Amino acid sequence: MLYSKPKDEISVILAQYHIVPNYFETVGKVVKVYTNQGVFALKEANVDRVYRNNLVENVRSLQDKGFRSVVPIYHTQNGEYIVEFNTKHYYLMPWIESVDARSDENLHFQRMFTSLGKMHGSTQKEKKVDKDQLQVHYDTLTKRWSKDKDVLENFIEAAEGNWYMSPYELSYCTYFHKILSAHQFARGQLDEWFKKMKDTENTRVVMNHGNLSISHFLVNKRGEGVFINLENAQETTPIQDLTNYYKGSFKTYPIQQPDRNNWLKMYEKNFSLREEERLLFLSYMAYPTQFSSKINSYLKRSDGSTEKDNVRDLLSAYWHMINIEYFVSKIQEDVEAAKAIEDL
Incomplete structure (x- = not known):
């Protein structure tokens, strides 16, 4: 399903990562972004949960302890892991092509x-x-x-x-x-x-x-x-x-x-x-x-x-x-x- 939000909105968010999208589509609750640098997953975050439960710190803590079975979260060029745009919050991850569980x-x-x-x-x-x-x-x-x-x-x-x-x-x-x-x-x-x-x-x-x-x-x-x-x-x-x-x-x-x-x-x-x-x-x-x-x-x-x-x-x-x-x-x-x- 093609993404319904204006392309400019996604482009502004991704620009903070120095990423230029070619096109994107919705898959479940994430936006699948196709770029020359690879495929990414952009997710709108529940800001209360993200900050209350320290999402970024938790993911980094798991990786620091040697646990690699968790998808990483990318930071922007300014070192921010959560991006705010039009009162909404987003974070970016690599897109992982999963095999069909069924x-x-x-x-x-x-x-x-x-x-x-x-x-x-x-x-x-x-x-x-x-x-x-x-x-x-x-x-x-x-x-x-x-x-x-x-x-x-x-x-x-x-x-x-x-x-x-x-x-x-x-x-x-x-x-x-x-x-x-x-x-x-x-x-x-x-x-x-x-x-x-x-x-x-x-x-x-x-x-x-x-x-x-x-x-x-x-x-x-x-x-x-x-x-x-x-x-x-x-x-x-x-x-x-x-x-x-x-x-x-x-x-x-x-x-x-x-x-x-x-x-x-x-x-x-x-x-x-x-x-x-x-x-x-x-x-x-x-x-x-x-x-x-x-x-x-x-x-x-x-x-x-x-x-x-x-x-x-x-x-x-x-x-x-x-x-x-x-x-x-x-x-x-x-x-x-x-x-x-x-x-x-």
Whole structure:
């Protein structure tokens, strides 16, 4: 698709890099710029995210630590990495011609998780555990989860007290024991994590991508992968990238694919999770986040949704939970198998 903005606008921006465009086109959210010096990618930046999360510093820090699987950001002739024009902000990168991920999707994901493990490994830092902050986090989370549990239990009590159940209530009653089991498992993992962290002096923080997605990982024809779109990158626990990615990836029809567990194994070959990190990861993954909010929405029914819509929505949340249950169970199996080998 040919770029719709005036050519003069792009030319003015690129002139600050001493680059003269021949022509350009939009590809997704970037402008692909063809020049005599090569092909470039010009992206309009979310200025708040770029400066709040120190995009440029993060990319340079990764490269300084020897991590090359990240697309570089070019600076202008004046040394600026972010260019402002007409109140908008842009940054320039080399254009990377990526192979089609669909040609071998599983291999593409393996490469992404391998690179993610290397990125986390190359940027890891030890950080002293703030015991007060730890307690506040635990108290806040358990309080919220207790309120969620009250909603879950109150709704089934009300539903079972009805002479005739609505389709939504009947569906919920069918799912309830699975939902409660997931809630109890997540709380148990959280309690184990808190108990262990109280006796732990140091924890780890790493550079997280912040928006991990297969569309943000490009692989060239030589099989070399690079991360793009690091505007949300920040230093925090390594499980943040994992939890955010996996939670989103299971929002689909029921699946039981070991591939997703294998991707995690590829990650851990390069950056092995500590016991306390795994406990918190399993807790966050297993917690049935959606149900209390969906019940509250159903009770209010202020969005005009029909009974059928709500039943379908509840089923989607149930599928999401079941998919995660399989994923978590396979992780537990692997942990138990590793412990059995150690005990030999």
